[in-house]
Amino acid sequence: MKTKTSRSVLSVAAAAAMLFTAAQPISAADKPDILLKDGLGCPGFNLGITATGGNLRSKDFVDENGNVVRNITSGKGVVLTYTNLGNKRQGEGLASVTIRTDGSVTQTETNPDGTLTVTSTGHNGLILFPSDVPEGPTTTHYIGQIVYTVDPETGVFTLVSTSGQERDICAELAI
Numbered sequence: 001m002k003t004k005t006s007r008s009v010l011s012v013a014a015a016a017a018m019l020f021t022a023a024q025p026i027s028a029a030d031k032p033d034i035l036l037k038d039g040l041g042c043p044g045f046n047l048g049i050t051a052t053g054g055n056l057r058s059k060d061f062v063d064e065n066g067n068v069v070r071n072i073t074s075g076k077g078v079v080l081t082y083t084n085l086g087n088k089r090q091g092e093g094l095a096s097v098t099i100r101t102d103g104s105v106t107q108t109e110t111n112p113d114g115t116l117t118v119t120s121t122g123h124n125g126l127i128l129f130p131s132d133v134p135e136g137p138t139t140t141h142y143i144g145q146i147v148y149t150v151d152p153e154t155g156v157f158t159l160v161s162t163s164g165q166e167r168d169i170c171a172e173l174a175i
Helices: 168-171
Strands: 008-009 032-034 047-062 068-089 095-102 104-110 116-128 140-151 156-167
Touching: 068 116, 068 140, 068 168, 095 168, 116 156, 140 168, 156 168
Parallel strands: none
Antiparallel strands: 008 116, 032 047, 047 068, 068 095, 068 104, 104 116, 116 140, 140 156
């Protein structure tokens, strides 16, 4: 499956970048920006992600031939809501976690072999699919730094390093 960098990173820069089809119907008013089927974002349930607010800036850097070799995107003020679309907590409705992000900076560099190296600092959500390294499904919200590579040909993300605080969103939403 070919995918873009933004399919797995829900940073301020990429929160609303992709749309998947959920197996469970939801009302238009409750429809999240991103819908991931069971087994893609979290094991055992469909995951919805909604991003609201935010102020983003992005700048491309090009080489002498006009090819983009680096992109920097920064911003703040996005509110991310992760929702378990498969189950309702007794008397409470759908289980969800809302995180107010205080900002992030994401730098994406194009490597000579065509792969991308992404370094994100600040508040960032990272979703790893079963095809990624390490194998998902996992959804983790980081406050700190994450570094990963992306192979645009295969869509595989490889997590290189993390530092700072980690929050296991799937565990929090499991019922």
